Amino acid sequence: MPKRLDRSLIRDLSIFRSMSDEDLDAVLEMASVRQLPEGTAVFDQGAPATEFFALLHGRLKVVQTTVDGQQVVVRHVSPGDIFGIARAMRRTDYPATATAVVESLALAWASSHWEGFIARSPVLAMNALQTVGQRLQDAHTRIRELSTEEVERRVAHALLRLVNQAGRKTEEGILIDFPVTRQDIAEMTGTTLHTVSRVMTAWEAKGLVASTRKKVVVKDPHRLFVLAEKPE
Amino acid sequence: MPKRLDRSLIRDLSIFRSMSDEDLDAVLEMASVRQLPEGTAVFDQGAPATEFFALLHGRLKVVQTTVDGQQVVVRHVSPGDIFGIARAMRRTDYPATATAVVESLALAWASSHWEGFIARSPVLAMNALQTVGQRLQDAHTRIRELSTEEVERRVAHALLRLVNQAGRKTEEGILIDFPVTRQDIAEMTGTTLHTVSRVMTAWEAKGLVASTRKKVVVKDPHRLFVLAEKPE
DNA sequence: TCCGCTTTTTGCGAAATGGCAAACTCGGAT
């Protein structure tokens, strides 16, 4: 018998919102805890989708790799997010690889439990629909940016998104609170690390950002925002 | 009292799959029929999401317009698809404009009925989740293509997608069964109508496609597929 | 403290694509 988990662990996750205490307990009953050292893959692209997860602590990146080895960052997973719900969308395997970018902690459930959870608590299905709907809108936002914006604005938008997801206020500005490389940013914006480097070096000179290896601080979010929106 | 609609109208739509006859009747009870002349907008980007729809006949395109007037084709709606379900994803307004590209026929429901439908038939929520999940995967496919492929391959992929959605076999090849302009294809692939024109002119010379104004015929789907996949 | 490896920067030339302008071509309306 696994150790008893407290309801407070999941009660505030948006996906479990509005569920009764009994239902939450039933869900927790089936959960196992998963410790994820930095660099660990939680699941691999193409592997059977045997489990789904909720992130309690840490940060993951979800990456798709093309046949010729190019990588695309699909999204970042923040605490409170669920991920790996391929099966709920009737996929049998994971469409991407999820990797811990810092040491992380997640809950895991066997995919087979999903239907039971839904049956027990239909509100869960509506919450999941909302969650996936939000991701769909985010994806459309990215498609719009990739289709209509040049590189500099795309990088600006990506950075602002990181600020919202993982920004931590410091004296110098807003720190992206997990390691991010130029390569990562390139894979988020459909460009190359070289171009990202050039863009960010220019911004650094203008005092918009400050960065060292794997670390990015946005010093002037407002000017960055203006730059991201300027339609020219 | 609206005219009685037959269950067979919606029984085979994937979203209503596995619903009981009684539930289907209850759903149909609330539906109204909407005739959509070519060029009509079913709803406009930014308008309150008061209704959702199922397409019975015809074809729509869903378009997002940026602040500076550029357009992006989000997707095409085919018979059997539901669309305008912004409200189910907890959005209050439509994120895009849906326009009939040929004369079309749709069922419409007030958005407020969605929750009642779900409560009555929870399987509907799971079906909707699957539908939105599929769209999310499609969106990720496009993001991957926009991020990693050059224009020619993106156009090839877009064309192959149109073949799958609306291909009709003819003597000369597979006809895309609704009007498509170079501009449309450009808005599906994040490029310009000029570049699309150049690409397709080259393909025409190679015998891959044949096209006249607003009409595209894929003469050699296999070679087009090879071209779309070739990782160089 | 020094070494080694990853990450970042930078220069330079090439290639892809965009932007503009103009001509052209159909198809449908009058």
Added chain:
DNA sequence: ATCCGAGTTTGCCATTTCGCAAAAAGCGGA
């Protein structure tokens, strides 16, 4: 049958972005 206009093609040049190569700079571990 003719005209009009949306849609398409094409040439030319500008610009963005990539790709390759090499150097520089940090960071972490030995």
